[in-house]
Amino acid sequence: MLIQDIIRKFINENFILDEEAHLKDEDSLLEKGVIDSTGVLELVAFIEEKYGITVKDEELTPENLDSIRNIAGFIWQKTKATSTQEVGQSVTP
Amino acid sequence: MLLHEFLEESARRYPNKEALVQKEERWTYRAIDEKANQVAHLLRDLGIQRGDRVAIFLDNSVEAVISLFGILKADAVFLMLSSLLKPAKLSYILNNCQVKMMISEERKLHAASEVFPSIPSLQSVISVGMEAPIFSEAPFQVLPWSEIDTLSSGSRSKLPTRNIDLDLATIIYTSGSTGNPKGVMLTHLNMISAATSITTYLGNVPEDIIINCLPLSFDYGLYQVLMTFKFGGTIVLEKSFTYPYEIIKKIVKERVTGFPGVPTIFAILLQMEDLKRFDLGCLRYVTNTAAALPVDHIQRLRKTFPQATLFSMYGLTECKRVSYLPPEELDRRPGSVGRGMPNEEVWIVDENGNRIDPGLAGELVVRGSNVMRGYWGDPEATDRVLRPGLFPGEKVLYTGDLFRMDEEGFLYFVGRKDDMIKTRGERVSPKEIEQCLCSLDGIAEAAAIGVPDDILGQAIKIFISSRDGFPLNEQDVLRHCKRNLEDFMLPKYIHFLKSLPKNANGKIDKQALKGLR
Numbered sequence: 001m002l003i004q005d006i007i008r009k010f011i012n013e014n015f016i017l018d019e020e021a022h023l024k025d026e027d028s029l030l031e032k033g034v035i036d037s038t039g040v041l042e043l044v045a046f047i048e049e050k051y052g053i054t055v056k057d058e059e060l061t062p063e064n065l066d067s068i069r070n071i072a073g074f075i076w077q078k079t080k081a082t083s084t085q086e087v088g089q090s091v092t093p
Numbered sequence: 094m095l096l097h098e099f100l101e102e103s104a105r106r107y108p109n110k111e112a113l114v115q116k117e118e119r120w121t122y123r124a125i126d127e128k129a130n131q132v133a134h135l136l137r138d139l140g141i142q143r144g145d146r147v148a149i150f151l152d153n154s155v156e157a158v159i160s161l162f163g164i165l166k167a168d169a170v171f172l173m174l175s176s177l178l179k180p181a182k183l184s185y186i187l188n189n190c191q192v193k194m195m196i197s198e199e200r201k202l203h204a205a206s207e208v209f210p211s212i213p214s215l216q217s218v219i220s221v222g223m224e225a226p227i228f229s230e231a232p233f234q235v236l237p238w239s240e241i242d243t244l245s246s247g248s249r250s251k252l253p254t255r256n257i258d259l260d261l262a263t264i265i266y267t268s269g270s271t272g273n274p275k276g277v278m279l280t281h282l283n284m285i286s287a288a289t290s291i292t293t294y295l296g297n298v299p300e301d302i303i304i305n306c307l308p309l310s311f312d313y314g315l316y317q318v319l320m321t322f323k324f325g326g327t328i329v330l331e332k333s334f335t336y337p338y339e340i341i342k343k344i345v346k347e348r349v350t351g352f353p354g355v356p357t358i359f360a361i362l363l364q365m366e367d368l369k370r371f372d373l374g375c376l377r378y379v380t381n382t383a384a385a386l387p388v389d390h391i392q393r394l395r396k397t398f399p400q401a402t403l404f405s406m407y408g409l410t411e412c413k414r415v416s417y418l419p420p421e422e423l424d425r426r427p428g429s430v431g432r433g434m435p436n437e438e439v440w441i442v443d444e445n446g447n448r449i450d451p452g453l454a455g456e457l458v459v460r461g462s463n464v465m466r467g468y469w470g471d472p473e474a475t476d477r478v479l480r481p482g483l484f485p486g487e488k489v490l491y492t493g494d495l496f497r498m499d500e501e502g503f504l505y506f507v508g509r510k511d512d513m514i515k516t517r518g519e520r521v522s523p524k525e526i527e528q529c530l531c532s533l534d535g536i537a538e539a540a541a542i543g544v545p546d547d548i549l550g551q552a553i554k555i556f557i558s559s560r561d562g563f564p565l566n567e568q569d570v571l572r573h574c575k576r577n578l579e580d581f582m583l584p585k586y587i588h589f590l591k592s593l594p595k596n597a598n599g600k601i602d603k604q605a606l607k608g609l610r
Binding site: 013015030032033035036037038039040041056057058059060061062065 | 177
């Protein structure tokens with residue numbers, strides 16, 4: 001599964017209010033009201049566990065986390081930085 | 094004096110001073126005052142009259158600030174609506190106070206479009222942005238924000254007004270025990286009194302720079318703007334605390350001196366390990382309200398912000414603020430929310446309304462010019478909380494909060510008189526949660542209670558029994574709640590029972606539920 005799809009699934013199961021609401025990859029999670037501050041922490045905990053990476057406090061920024069696309073890009077960067085994990089290769093940056 | 098004179102007076106004294114910073118935008122007092130005058134002209138042109146209710150449905154933004162002052166300058170009453178409001182409650186509020194006009198933005202208008210046909214009082218909508226969105230069957234006119242420069246003939250001068258300080262400035266909706274929200278009516282005098290008392294004990298000066306990441310729909314957030322404009326300081330406005338690191342960087346960059354927060358915000362901050370890297374020496378004070386901070390957090394916060402004094406406070410929308418703990422008392426009485434603020438009197442009564450001795454628990458009563466005028470359109474509910482005071486015609490506020498007071502007048506929170514839950518500083522009606530739960534197919538019975546929680550004050554715990562043949566799980570229930578309830582009303586704990594315990598009258602026995610583990 002692509003990183004985007006994994007993140008989308010997690011968001012859908014944990015945050016999304018309406019099943020019909022279609023979230024685009026580039027939509028701002030904050031502006032769309034999908035996520036709040038506790039939500040961001042849940043999301044970070046999820047990606048840390050799932051991808052075995054550590055998200056530093058200073059990396060908690062909208063550029064890294066505020067859309068499915070940004071999150072996928074961020075994970076790709078992080079995993080690429082540590083190793084060439086399979087999961088990183090399945091993503092188109 | 095009127096509330097918008099906070100802005101007008103600062104615009105006169107410090108016309109070119111930075112009043113508001115938001116992202117890359119920097120606004121002077123004069124610029125905000127002129128835009129607010131334009132909004133007032135536009136409102137008048139659109140038929141807004143003295144006392145009409147105008148809703149602001151926006152995220153924290155300069156437009157929300159300009160709008161609230163513009164509405165006041167037009168002698169109207171503003172409503173700051175929470176972005177979290179779900180359609181049913183939004184519709185209830187707009188109808189309850191007969192909103193005539195709304196200032197919002199395209200995304201929120203589309204999200205709320207289903208409720209508009211049920212708001213006959215709504216005549217016009219201003220949408221922030223370049224162009225007005227199109228609602229083909231809207232029974233009201235929709236104008237773009239840019240009309241404030243053109244339609245109102247662009248006048249930047251002050252409108253003549255007729256309001257006096259006994260007129261309403263705002264209505265703030267708060268949870269009611271019946272499940273429907275109640276509109277707290279606040280006059281110009283109420284708000285000026287509260288702002289004056291608070292800025293007095295915080296010792297605010299024009300050099301203060303306040304960062305606000307609390308929603309303006311929360312009175313604690315709203316007052317940050319009002320108070321900053323009163324003392325002629327600068328407000329750094331943030332949409333939320335979602336990205337804590339960004340807020341910390343902002344504090345350093347803007348040399349922020351005042352940081353208001355709630356326990357959840359401080360809990361997140363204290364989890365940030367590399368906070369020490371930052372020079373936060375600019376902070377002069379940190380304030381906390383909504384729920385008492387755990388003692389451990391108080392100590393760690395002081396280590397994190399060694400130069401800053403920490404104010405522990407308590408209040409309720411009906412009077413804004415009740416008490417504050419002078420920072421020098423923090424070590425001696427960490428569990429206290431302090432004593433009455435300047436120009437306000439508080440005492441504790443028994444069930445018959447008689448004052449009781451220190452050390453005993455009873456209901457807290459508040460007397461001051463900051464006490465509201467009552468609940469909009471609900472004289473019975475008003476009479477329950479506003480009762481005769483010391484002088485003929487005077488009313489004092491019965492808070493419904495149980496406290497005990499020590500010999501020196503310091504207050505300690507004990508609990509609620511009714512079964513309202515206090516979580517994240519918000520009063521939450523268990524009935525509202527229960528009604529929501531029972532609207533989910535398959536739920537037979539539901540009950541909500543508050544349980545002690547270090548960070549939230551109380552956390553919400555729900556008990557559910559489902560009907561046969563409906564295999565509901567936690568996820569289903571939470572999803573349903575998220576769709577229908579604001580975030581702060583969401584349950585932290587969900588328990589499934591075969592059936593709920595009842596008392597002799599056949600009602601759900603909440604005491605028994607509180608005893609369950």
